[in-house]
Amino acid sequence: MSGGGDGASAPALRIRGAALHRGSRELWAGLDLDVAPGEFIAVLGPSGSGKTTLLRSILGLQPLSAGTIHVGGRVAHRGNPRIGYVPQQRPLxxxxxxxxxxxxxxxxxxxxxxxxxxxxxxxxxxxxxxxxxxxxxxxxxxxxxxxxxxxxxxxxxxxxxDRPALLLCDEPLSNLDLANQRGVTDIIDRQRRENDAAVMFVTHDINPILGRVDRILYIAGGRFVLGTPDEVLQTRVLTELYGTPVFVLRAGDRLVVVGVPDAEPHHDHGDDESSAGAHA
Known part of the structure; x- marks a missing residue:
């Protein structure tokens, strides 16, 4: 499974040969990803797998261990007005x-x-x-x-x-009830559709956004898979990714992932979700 848009326009985000390490531990390596304007990418995986760190690298706040990131054709840098950032919900x-x-x-x-x-x-x-x-x-x-x-x-x-061309969302639905999850998701999705903004959406629960997602980047155990929801959210694919039996079940219009190992050690800065499953 590989990344890339439809080739009709320059990517909103281009990542080549990206790797991230924490001390001697490799979070992941060899990531190539093109995100097309208007594309909705969900980023899934257990706590500590490097999802939030990836967003921080796109924001120019943390260097990669290897590889490059370009936003709108320019090297990623701090304070880029082409990027909008939505953090986790934390009460003021x-x-x-x-x-x-x-x-x-x-x-x-x-x-x-x-x-x-x-x-x-x-x-x-x-x-x-x-x-x-x-x-x-x-x-x-x-x-x-x-x-x-x-x-x-x-x-x-x-x-x-700033009418961003790329919207980075880091667990924006955490601690929200279902009505507010739907409302916030609708706002983000409308921005994508009306303004052709690309979206990278880190989440521990794929269900609230499943109908909007074009592709999934699933990171776990120092590896990743990238593809459509139907390609990635399969028992065989996630079992291979985790290296242990994992089962993807459907309950009505919701997905439940069973058997995901405990969250990995050495949590990401700001990456505090407790599991990866249906809460993927």
């Missing part, structure tokens, strides 16, 4: 002294040098982003008093501020 303190719109405004103004002074058009852009993520009705409320799902919509709004 109730006494956080900003409104919902102020949090989104950080994405609109935060990439400038010096003080993030407002400029003409900023308020209109913030208002539009609030509408885009379904947060306009609570834009003036204190952000610390909002629910986890409401706060996460604002983080997506931040990530969309």
């Amino acid at each position: 303190p109730p006494d956080t002294s900003m409104r919902a719109r102020d949090l989104v405004a950080l994405g609109v103004r935060g990439t400038r040098f010096g003080l993030p002074l407002p400029r003409r058009g900023d308020r209109e852009r913030v208002d539009q982003l609030l509408r885009d993520v379904g947060a306009d009705h609570y834009g003036d409320r204190p952000v610390g008093l909002l629910s986890g799902g409401e706060q996460q919509r604002l983080r997506v709004g931040q990530a969309l501020a």
